[in-house]
Amino acid sequence: MDLISEEKLNRMTSMEKIRLILDKVKTGRIVVLESGLTPEEEVRLIEMTMTEIRVDEFSGIEIESYPAKRESSFVGRLLGRNSSKGRMTVIGPANQLRTVEKDQYQISTKVSVGD
Amino acid sequence: MGVFESLRMSLGVWLSRIFGKKRARIGIYGPPNAGKTTLANRIVKDWSGDGAIGTVSPVPHETRRAVRKEGLVINANGASIHLDIVDTPGMATKIDFREFMAYGMSEEEAKKRAKEATEGVIEAIKWLDDLDGVLLVMDSTEDPYTQVNVTVIGNMEARNLPLLIVANKIDLPNAAPSRIKAAFPQHPVVQISALEGNNLDELYHAIALHFG
Numbered sequence: 001m002d003l004i005s006e007e008k009l010n011r012m013t014s015m016e017k018i019r020l021i022l023d024k025v026k027t028g029r030i031v032v033l034e035s036g037l038t039p040e041e042e043v044r045l046i047e048m049t050m051t052e053i054r055v056d057e058f059s060g061i062e063i064e065s066y067p068a069k070r071e072s073s074f075v076g077r078l079l080g081r082n083s084s085k086g087r088m089t090v091i092g093p094a095n096q097l098r099t100v101e102k103d104q105y106q107i108s109t110k111v112s113v114g115d
Numbered sequence: 116m117g118v119f120e121s122l123r124m125s126l127g128v129w130l131s132r133i134f135g136k137k138r139a140r141i142g143i144y145g146p147p148n149a150g151k152t153t154l155a156n157r158i159v160k161d162w163s164g165d166g167a168i169g170t171v172s173p174v175p176h177e178t179r180r181a182v183r184k185e186g187l188v189i190n191a192n193g194a195s196i197h198l199d200i201v202d203t204p205g206m207a208t209k210i211d212f213r214e215f216m217a218y219g220m221s222e223e224e225a226k227k228r229a230k231e232a233t234e235g236v237i238e239a240i241k242w243l244d245d246l247d248g249v250l251l252v253m254d255s256t257e258d259p260y261t262q263v264n265v266t267v268i269g270n271m272e273a274r275n276l277p278l279l280i281v282a283n284k285i286d287l288p289n290a291a292p293s294r295i296k297a298a299f300p301q302h303p304v305v306q307i308s309a310l311e312g313n314n315l316d317e318l319y320h321a322i323a324l325h326f327g
Contacts, residue, residue: 039269046208046266047240050233053210055226060209063262067269067299094209102260104298 006035014041018048025093026058030111036065036086045091062097064107065089138186138197139326142242145252146263147175147205150283154252154309155184155202161315162187169202174218176232178204181242191316191323198326203242204235206263243270248277248326255282255290255306259298268299277325280304281318286311 002024009017017037022045024031037045042063049061066087090097090109101108143151152169159168168182187198210232215225243249249271253259271278280299282292286308296304305321307314 039266039273042262042266043240043243043270046206047237049208050210050236053229053233055212055229059211060207063208065262065265067265094211102258104260 001030001032003032004034009033009035014038014044017041018045021045021091022048022052022061025061025091026052028093028096030090030092030097033086033089033091036089038086041086058093060094061091062094062099062109063089063091064099064102064109066104066107138199139247140199140201140245141248141250141322141326142201142203142239142246143250143252144203144206144239144267145281146254146257146261147207148173149205149252149254149257150309151205151252152178152202154250154281154283154307155182155200157309157312157315158187158189158200159184161319162189174215174220174228176205176207176210176215176228176235178202179228179231179235180204181235181238189319189322191319192327194323194327196323196327198322201242201246203239204232206239206267207232207236208262210236243274246276248279250279250281250322252281252283252309253295255284255292255295256287259295264299268302278302279321279325281309282306283309286313 012020018041021031042065045061045063052058053060090107092111096112098110098112099107100110143155145151152171155169156167156171159165163184168184169178171177181204182202184200184202187200189196189198210229212222212225212229215228216222220228249267251264251267253264268278280295280302282295282304284290285292285306292304292306303321303325305314305318307318
């Protein structure tokens with residue numbers, strides 16, 4: 001399992017984060033992001049995941065995070081866009097990480113090894 | 116998205132609000148088997164009299180291509196709203212062909228469906244850039260905190276676009292739409308059964324209110 005700090009994530013571009021996550025998850029690692037991804041990055045991660053699914057090799061990811069916190073600045077309002085601060089996120093191979101329970105305040109997952 | 120593109124989109128939203136948008140393009144989103152196509156068929160039937168725009172099946176990812184129905188006119192709240200409805204493939208983070216074999220498909224059929232389903236998810240994501248609002252359909256019998264729901268809501272909030280949550284399947288005995296309301300209190304929730312046609316008047320009022 002890899003826990004990736006907010007400082008490291010802040011130094012990376014969106015594409016670098018997505019590539020890092022997918023490379024790790026495809027080799028069977030569980031990734032925990034301290035500050036998560038933005039909603040736009042999450043949807044790009046899902047899109048990239050779909051392009052990399054292969055029969056008997058990789059069936060996708062399990063990703064769990066809390067709803068993003070909205071931060072509305074003057075510039076954001078001017079552009080008609082709210083910035084969202086990502087929150088702690090756990091991502092793993094779909095065949096190894098399973099969400100048991102999730103609510104607004106807690107995510108419970110089950111990790112199976114050697115699958 | 117660049118600053119100029121954001122400014123252009125924002126200006127479009129403001130102009131639409133000032134002068135009254137005549138036609139909105141609304142995407143129907145949600146996880147597989149939430150009832151998106153059942154709802155799309157119901158809306159099209161109610162407001163155009165046309166037949167179904169998509170087939171419905173208990174097998175997940177039955178809709179693997181987005182289908183657009185143009186020029187619907189919904190009359191509610193004493194006003195008319197002109198809509199294009201886009202029924203999108205179910206969003207998912209994983210697709211395993213073995214899941215389809217459990218429904219009796221051959222391995223070859225299941226692999227083909229899985230491949231098409233991955234393309235469908237990508238298509239649904241691409242459509243997010245071309246919409247004026249989203250109907251997010253959730254199955255009231257399921258846990259609402261799925262990542263698909265969280266991601267779609269986060270993206271609509273980031274784009275500052277209207278979102279209406281549809282708590283579907285309230286006709287089922289274990290439906291708990293109150294969980295959906297509690298999970299996403301910042302967004303309007305309408306409880307319906309697209310299959311039975313329950314509460315659709317309330318849905319059409321909400322559509323006119325939020326997308327009109």
